[in-house]
Amino acid sequence: MxxxxxxxxxxxxxxxxxxxxxxxxxxxxxxxxxxxxxxxxxxxxxxxxxxxPEDAILESNLLEPEKVRKISSLNNRCESAILSGFTSETTEHTYQFNTTDQINMTQQYTLLLGNPDISTVDWKTEDSGVVAHSRDEFISIVNEAEEHKRGKIEKYWRLKSKVQASTTREEVRSISWDGGETVEES
Incomplete structure (x- = not known):
């Protein structure tokens, strides 16, 4: 030994x-x-x-902690990317998407579903202040918000899977939120 x-x-x-x-x-x-x-x-x-060889032992003992750190970092970057907001293709406005904004958007969407008489929704944008949106525009914005969030989460899942499949610390280190994946940058 x-x-x-x-x-x-x-x-x-x-x-x-x-x-x-x-x-x-x-x-x-x-x-x-x-x-x-x-x-x-x-x-x-x-x-x-x-x-x-000692180097092989060193690698095997350091690989798992490196993976844990990388996955944690990717998770933080994912959350930050979600919370940073998005620009709607429907309205071309930029919207905040922090936790409170997500709750408020879901609540407004629920009100629209429950009350077909609501025809406009005033909503704050980052680039133009409060803007009146038609019912259909707001529903489209909610769908785009979901695509924004889902895209980031799916990207995290793909990168996490790459980290978990890595066999060396160099492979783990080569994976990054910004540059480690060119497949579907959301």
Whole structure:
């Protein structure tokens, strides 16, 4: 067996020929037949096969945390892209789309569905202030808002899937919200 101590991408120390290895997480010590390591401040890997290259072990121990960080970052970028708003093809106006705006838009849409007598909806735009929209325009805007949101969510799902399928940290690092996918940029 061998114990590999590493810090980030750097291998700090490799102890080969370690037998009967036990880890005590409470004392932060690794005990083995010929000694002990206590007060360990770096990450480590314990490997059964002394023949496995240290770099391969380092990669395998760092890959999953890298994936977790990347997925979290992509999720944050997705949420930010959704909340940043959208421009309607129907009206050519730009609309806010933060959480409150989404709730208000859904409420207004529900009112339209429940009351066919509503013919116009006044709604705030980012580029022209409050604008009167016809019933049909507003329903189209709601549909475009859903397409905006759904497009971002589906993009996140595709990128997350790429991250999960990655086999190296370099692959994970090459995936980004802005440049890691050219397929369907929403």
């Amino acid at each position: 061998k114990i590999i101590l590493f810090d980030g991408d750097e291998i700090k120390e490799v102890l080969k020929g370690c037998e009967n290895v036990e880890v005590d997480d409470e004392t932060n010590c690794i005990y083995f037949e010929s000694g002990e390591l206590c007060g360990i401040k770096s990450d480590y890997a314990i490997v059964d096969d002394d023949a496995v």
